[in-house]
Amino acid sequence: MYIIPIYRIPLMEVAVMTVKFYTYILQCSDGSLYTGYTNNLEKRITKHNSGKGAKFTRGRGPVQLMFSEEFPSKEQAMARETEIKKLTRHKKLKIIKGDKEMTGNKQMTGNNKRGTLYLCATPIGNLEDITLRALRILREVSLIAAEDTRHTRKLLSYYGIHTPLTSYHEHNEKGKARFLIAELDAGKDVALVSDAGTPGISDPGYEVVSQALEEGFAVTPVPGPAALITALTCSGLPTDRFVFEGFLPRVKKERNRVLARMKSEDRTQILYESPRRIIKTLQELQELLGDRRVAVARELTKIHEEVVRGVLPDVISHFQANNPKGEFVIVLEGTKTEPTESSPPKATDLSQMVANLVAGGWDKKEAIREVARQTGTAKNKVYAAVLETKSE
Numbered sequence: 161m162y163i164i165p166i167y168r169i170p171l172m173e174v175a176v177m178t179v180k181f182y183t184y185i186l187q188c189s190d191g192s193l194y195t196g197y198t199n200n201l202e203k204r205i206t207k208h209n210s211g212k213g214a215k216f217t218r219g220r221g222p223v224q225l226m227f228s229e230e231f232p233s234k235e236q237a238m239a240r241e242t243e244i245k246k247l248t249r250h251k252k253l254k255i256i257k258g259d260k261e262m263t264g265n266k267q268m269t270g271n272n273k274r275g276t277l278y279l280c281a282t283p284i285g286n287l288e289d290i291t292l293r294a295l296r297i298l299r300e301v302s303l304i305a306a307e308d309t310r311h312t313r314k315l316l317s318y319y320g321i322h323t324p325l326t327s328y329h330e331h332n333e334k335g336k337a338r339f340l341i342a343e344l345d346a347g348k349d350v351a352l353v354s355d356a357g358t359p360g361i362s363d364p365g366y367e368v369v370s371q372a373l374e375e376g377f378a379v380t381p382v383p384g385p386a387a388l389i390t391a392l393t394c395s396g397l398p399t400d401r402f403v404f405e406g407f408l409p410r411v412k413k414e415r416n417r418v419l420a421r422m423k424s425e426d427r428t429q430i431l432y433e434s435p436r437r438i439i440k441t442l443q444e445l446q447e448l449l450g451d452r453r454v455a456v457a458r459e460l461t462k463i464h465e466e467v468v469r470g471v472l473p474d475v476i477s478h479f480q481a482n483n484p485k486g487e488f489v490i491v492l493e494g495t496k497t498e499p500t501e502s503s504p505p506k507a508t509d510l511s512q513m514v515a516n517l518v519a520g521g522w523d524k525k526e527a528i529r530e531v532a533r534q535t536g537t538a539k540n541k542v543y544a545a546v547l548e549t550k551s552e
């Protein structure tokens with residue numbers, strides 16, 4: 161009998177650092193184009209924007225990343241840089257636009273995978289309000305773009321997630337969207353999160369979503385909390401149809417326009433508001449709408465969660481007696497003058513609705529269109545009602 165010795169060969173973990181290189185084209189603030197190469201796109205763009213980058217981009221900031229190509233070696237990236245630098249502006253623009261002939265060396269990278277942009281909803285207070293899928297995706301993607309990286313890091317450490325973070329907020333939205341698109345183009349999956357709730361809802365997101373879609377990348381929602389839906393569902397007000405107005409505009413003219421529209425809106429309306437302005441806004445709504453029913457949801461899913469339901473004057477008194485603190489959602493009942501098929505709105509009502517909008521700063525034509533939409537009346541009928549009541 162033969163005994164075959166079994167040798168245990170120790171498995172060695174070999175850490176392979178793969179450095180990638182990028183050739184990129186930037187657009188400067190004066191419209192000129194700059195081509196370069198780097199092994200860290202984000203750092204390089206920040207450098208150009210700090211005025212310490214190439215001589216050419218100094219005084220021409222902020223620069224915007226328009227195009228990047230990934231290469232496995234510095235030599236290839238440099239060669240591509242030299243090649244692009246020789247091109248006319250027109251041809252460079254063609255590269256930016258994604259002309260296949262011009263970007264023929266995609267094969268050199270051996271990377272045909274295009275990344276996916278995931279829109280991950282995160283908790284609006286209670287850290288447990290995050291889906292299993294969101295946690296998996298946040299763990300699996302190459303990069304998380306977060307509104308405030310310090311804030312998101314707390315959530316990630318709570319769940320032991322160590323994915324790299326990059327900032328994406330309202331002040332760098334446009335430029336940073338280009339950077340994220342370049343990452344998707346390099347085959348990386350990116351997750352977008354905001355400080356709380358659903359990205360893009362009164363939060364940054366729109367810019368990168370629209371650019372990603374325009375360039376043919378997959379954009380995948382990973383749904384979860386949003387303060388507006390959370391507040392609506394517990395408000396006790398009709399949930400079948402509703403309008404989300406976000407934060408009311410601060411500029412008076414715009415604010416009046418929205419308020420004028422709200423007066424005749426028959427669907428439930430949802431607003432976001434800060435603790436500093438909540439009482440003033442509720443008073444403004446009462447002046448406009450009288451004793452309308454309202455639910456004010458405060459600190460949803462957090463320790464001090466509170467939903468104050470009642471008519472506007474009572475809810476105002478509550479917050480005058482109890483200093484408003486935290487985050488607020490206002491859910492407002494729609495107007496009750498709902499037209500039905502059996503009782504179409506009267507000409508005087510239609511005309512009054514138009515007059516209310518015009519008083520709020522609406523253009524007359526726009527106001528007629530809006531009233532027609534709100535009441536389900538033909539535009540020419542609303543117009544006729546305005547003329548009829550005018551001539552009376």
Ligand code: SAM
Nearest residue numbers: 284357358361362386387432433459460487488
């Ligand atoms: N993206 C978020 C979402 O999906 O709801 C909204 C972000 S917006 C910048 C922040 C506002 O949302 C707050 O000022 C407040 O009006 C509302 N909000 C967020 N969290 C809330 C909470 N836990 N309770 C009440 N309102 C909240």
